[in-house]
Amino acid sequence: MGKEEEHLPLFETKRAKGIVLYRLFAASVFAGICLILVYRLSHVPKAGADGRFGWIGLLGAEIWFAFYWLLSQASRWNPVYRHTFKDRLSQRYENELPGVDIFVCTADPTIEPPMMVINTVLSVMAYDYPPEKLSVYLSDDGGSEITYCALLEAVEFAKHWIPYCKKYNVEPRSPAAYFVSVPADDAVEDNQAKDFVVIKKLYKDMENKIENAVKLGHISEEVRSKHKGFSQWDTYKSRRDHDTILQIAIDGRDPNAADVEGCGLPTLVYLAREKRPQYHHNFKAGAMNALIRVSANVSNGNVILNVDCDMYSNNSMAIRDALCFLMDEGKGHEVAYVQFPQNFDNLTKNELYSSFRIISEVEMHGSDGYEGPIYIGSGCFHRRDTLCGRKFMKGSKSDMKWEISRKREESGIHELEENSKSLASCTFEQNTEWGKEMGLKYGCPVEDVITGLSIQCRGWKSVYCNPTRKAFLGLAPTTLPHTLVQHKRLSEGSLQILLSKYSPAWYGHGKISLVHQLGYCIVCCWASNCWATLFYSIVPSLYLLKGISLFPQISSPWLIPFAYVIIGKYTWSFVEFLWSGGTILGWWNDQRMWLYKRTSSYLFAFVDTILYFLGYTDSAFAITAKVADEDVSQRYEKEIMEFGASSPMLTILATLALFNLYCFAEFVKEATTGSKGMAQVYETMALQILLCGVLILINIPLYQALYLRKDKGKMPASIAFKSMAFVLVACTCFKFSY
Ligand SMILES: O=c1ccn([C@@H]2O[C@H](COP(=O)(O)OP(=O)(O)O[C@H]3O[C@H](CO)[C@@H](O)[C@H](O)[C@H]3O)[C@@H](O)[C@H]2O)c(=O)[nH]1
Ligand SMILES: [Mn+2]
Secondary structure, eight states, X not given: OOHHHHTSOSEEEEEOTTHXXXXXXXXXXXXXXXXXXXXXXXXXXXXXXXXXXHHXXXXXXXXXXXXXXXXXXHTTSSOEEEEEOHHHHHHHHGXXXXXXXXXXXXXXXXXXXXXXXXXXXXXXXXXXXXXXXXXXXXXXXXXXXXXXXXXXXXXXXXXXXXHHHHHHTOSSOSHHHHHHHSOSGGGSOHHHHHHHHHXXXXXXXXXXXXXXXXXXXXXXXXXXXXXXXXXXXXXXXXXXXXXXXXXXXXXXXXXTOBOTTSOBOOEEEEEEOOXXXXXXXXXXXXXXXXXXXXXXXXXXXXXXXXXXXTOEESOTTHHHHHHHHHTOTTTGGGEEEEEOOOEESSOOTTOTTOOSHHIIIIIHHHHHTTTOXXXXXXXXXXXXXXXXXXXXXXXXXXXXXXXXXXHHHHXXXXXXXXXXXXXXXXXXXXXXXBTTTBXXXXXXXXXXXXXXXXXXXXXXXXXXXXXXXXXXXXXXXXSHHHHHHHHHHHXXXXXXXXXXXXXXXXXXXXXXXXXXXHHHHHHHTXXXXXXXXXXXXXXXXXXXXXXXXXXXXXXXXXXXXXXXXXHHHHHHHHHHHHHTTOOHHHHHHHHHHHXXXXXIIHHHHHHHHHHHHTTXXXXXXXXOOOOOOHHHHHHHHTTOOOOOSOOHHHHHHHHHHHHXXXXXXXXXXXXXXXXXXXXHHXXXXXXXXXXXXHHHHHTHHHHIIIIIOOSTXXXXXXXHHHHHHHXXXXXXXXXXXX
8 A cells, every 4th residue: 555545535525616606696595584684674554543453463483484594504505415535545544444333223022023024134134344444233122022033034134135235235224115125036146046035035034934923923932942042021011111121142152153155143132121111211312322332242333333223234335435524534533423314214205295305405415514513413423432421622532442341351251141131221320420320311302312402512524425336224103193203303492492501592502613513503403493383374364364464565676675585485496406406396295394394393392392391291202103004004005194183283284275265265356246356456456465375276185185075084074073163263353353
């Protein structure tokens, strides 16, 4: 290796092209926004005049939108893109690569089927990485025998699967996803064909056994007697009341642990931490912290990767990508974690319930230009020591190199299992810093964001890595209620952060840059968006009923800033969406979800957060559904919105949709029969008509679900009834109130 080569970095950073043009455009939109506010302030109706209340409300809403728009510029001001040089990494460090511990989290065997879980486990076991340095931990908060049984089956299958993957350089390495990606059995090359048939049969056999156990609902005596590990369930009372269950299913350093080709296998550990009704288990954060301690005792890898049980590895090089950042001689020592995007396998072409597309392809790159992306959970590589609370110190270089844990060499495997169990007990964390300054933080439904923030506040940077071949693919919710509930949790957790001790607004002050603080606030203010959006989707339509104008007339010059901001903002959002790989209809669906999230999930999240701070509720973690019934899936494939069971969130959405329809219909009736001419109505009310009309257009699927559909996914009749009653009462009251 030449002297020069030795100093070439392991990654490069590129700035976005055309950023100056974008900034000019953003500045012009900002000028437009300012003019709108000037107009609002200078035209407030006099006390007692029609529309004063609506006017002042709109002013408030517009100030909020302007503020939020400014926030969103923080993540568009300076986007950067990373590229890694994995060949340089292997040349320099192939023999000194650090140990990597991978945590897979699961919590419920019915919401998260064991087959899905072990596919994820198998995919991360098959990473292109030296097996003796790789350890995989499955954390099972469901404490399920069936999941454990599935893992034991996976051990046998892995002995065939891993060598198969390496021999043919297969991608993706989740067997289920791989078999789907090979359309016909004869699509593989000739020399591979025989092995393909064999491996597929082995997979089907394993699948049958596991599915049978799932159907049966418990483990048969025959299977139970084969593995001593099942005896750990003898004292098991329920998933909320049991001892720590821990089993080293594969001991990577045991010479007998080898695949069918004789190569070593990664270590594999099953852990169900102790649960007792009287101890709070702190959801995923609690599981992660137990894993951090147990893994420190077993393999003690320097790097920790966490994936959710539905997020299989889709790119076997991802560990090496992450190490290019962590091991880079120039900048690596500042980097605490490398976050990959969360992409989804089951999205429909037009992303009916929207996705994290803009976050993944735009905003995360934006924050990468400052201190780095927020930590969003699944798909993140951490340094073990920073996750455990180490502060960043200038000049100190953290050593990533591989070292064999001494404890391991000295104790036998059984002893190791036994002394690891106490690390996962309910009482272990009492009077310690775990959940506070060590490990993941407790008490927040988005433990990851708050943990990442505190790491960055300790002086560390993070990096966003978004290679073309997606590193992880998970499952997005496939019904509207599930999507709304997920977003309620995410927005509620983020708002709690804003109001907590660790708020990016004050805790972050002076510790991270101002732009980065604003970037955090985008997420933390999600829930607060509900009020302005609700006001904007109700009040202008209501005033349409009365014929009171709240926007400038068509012939007024004040219309220009409104038109410019609306057209400019939406054109940009459209272009951005298409550039990020979305479709035209996908953008339209995204706008609908934007409205639905803001008027339901965010509203409930906001109210619940306030109640939480007043001490009335406890924050919970509703696990996102990962499987759906056959007919639900079919409708999802066809991109038909699924409403299903009655819920307060859906009632709000239906009421809003009907309300706008009613206002529009009344208005049309008045305009065609009333005394004022059409031209004059149009002159004064154009923007309100437009707003109300767009709200109706975007709600078309909802009207269909209310009145036209017959399938099970339609809007329940009770909601149709309730929402209609609400609208009639509200509109009648308003009409006669003035
Ligand atoms: O008590 C619990 C509850 C959940 N989980 C696991 O946590 C993960 C995430 O839960 P999920 O219901 O899938 O939530 P999502 O909304 O899909 O998760 C997103 O949001 C979470 C909270 O911010 C992050 O932790 C995740 O990585 C991120 O994908 C899953 O693997 C669960 O098995 C546990 O281990 N224990
Ligand atoms: Mn998930």
